[in-house]
Amino acid sequence: MSAPSNLWIADITLLCVAFVWGSSYITAKTVLQNYEPFMFLFYRFTITVLLMLPFVWKHLLGASMETWITGAIFGVFLFAIFSFETWGIDYTSASNSAFIISLTLILTPIMEWIINKKFTGNLFFLAVGLSIIGTGLLTFKDTFSLNFGDILILVAAFLRATQMTFTKRLTDGKILDNSALTIIQLAVVAILAGIINISFEHSTLFIIPKSTEFWLLTIYLALFCTIFAFYAQMVFIRKTSPSRVGLLMGMEPVFGALFSVVVGGEYLSLLNWTGGICIVVATFLGRQLLDRNKRLKTSI
Template identity: 75%
Template structure:
């Protein structure tokens, strides 16, 4: 009997696992997209109610994604649907707090306060997953918090209802990032189906709350071209790309590192607020941006070092 040969396909050079920085780069792009979302949403909310805006934003998002994910949705397991609904409730809460917060405060304040996710994420990761990152890491997080303070420093600090809502969104974000990894670890879940399900939950709940809380007729479709262009941008880049990328790549890194990379969000937020919103940043504000950049890469180094020495 002749010897049989087992033919194996060569592994692709471009497999994601061959590029350890790929997850970080993608998540950094997510931070850029979300940073631009503050001034974009602020512009829309000048003329439209928050829940009505959320309804059209997420309805548009789901409609764009459906042709590409319909088969995945039909084949999705009950576990995927249950997880998606839970994540959708988280997401609706986050966006409700954020959108109403932006409605009542400035884009720069929003970008600063949401960055408190940085310090809340490792604390929750420590409590839930029993993973203490180390006191040195908290020094990097502290530098990032100081940097965001300098970045958005004005003559006075006024903590209003909008700021309180953004703070609540930061806590919800940290909770979501911590439990996303915990709830998906070891499970076979379709990322595209999971994303559409949770975004669909946000669209439905936003419509319900718009009708009940705002008295808005959702059948009165906005006629403004600016509304649809800005909403389309938020749907494509700040929602579809950002959340699908986070859903995929958060499982390739730790919740703490995700939180740290999101620390770039207020830098991008301040940049777009200056470029588009006409806000003026002083030399102190830019010094804060440099502190955040330094803290981000310092924290990355500390996490890599800890992983290196903890691996047998």
């Protein structure tokens, strides 16, 4: 198969990832209308682990202690991220969730600057300015204000940025099995979600949902938005250019907004759409900055 054909397959696959991730916000919000957030997280990640286990159990059995420890640490990070994100989706619109969580790519250079003292250049200020303007326009209803859900999603974005900043530091010099590392993280999320549900959500974990909609949507999130998306991204992100990846994955919040309007019946004014577009442009610039930093590190 020719190189251009491989490039197009990679591009289409990554666009599909952005598409299914975009659909995850309204899907999760639909489930959360009737079910507790941590019960939902428990089932989502338990199903994900059970679906993956037949393919990675040998990796898990042979994993080093370093892999288990690192996976557990990453799992706690991932649990915190999904907790704030899922809780936030329950309190704000799916469209706001999709756009605000994408600010991770702006917040990551900020965390790099604060933690690693690495300044990303003057273009960074343009990206930050656009993201602030975009967030203001996106959340404008009667006044410019972030609601409780928006703030929770913003915290999730900060946590994602923190995780991205510390990932290299936690994995440098370690020989880790990526398959085992992934499933350990997901299992930690499921276990912690179950514990929180039993402790604070009236033990709804023990009430098995009878709704067909719940199981179909949760399995969809586990199969397509977690397993397919992460696998496809891992395989195909290396087969295309960083700028194309930034453009394609930057479509996630746009798809999220479209799903929220078409499927969820949410309303976005022209001002809100303008704010969303500002955030997409800002996150594209943020990804370019991250890619440039990686190239500089490689060349040193």
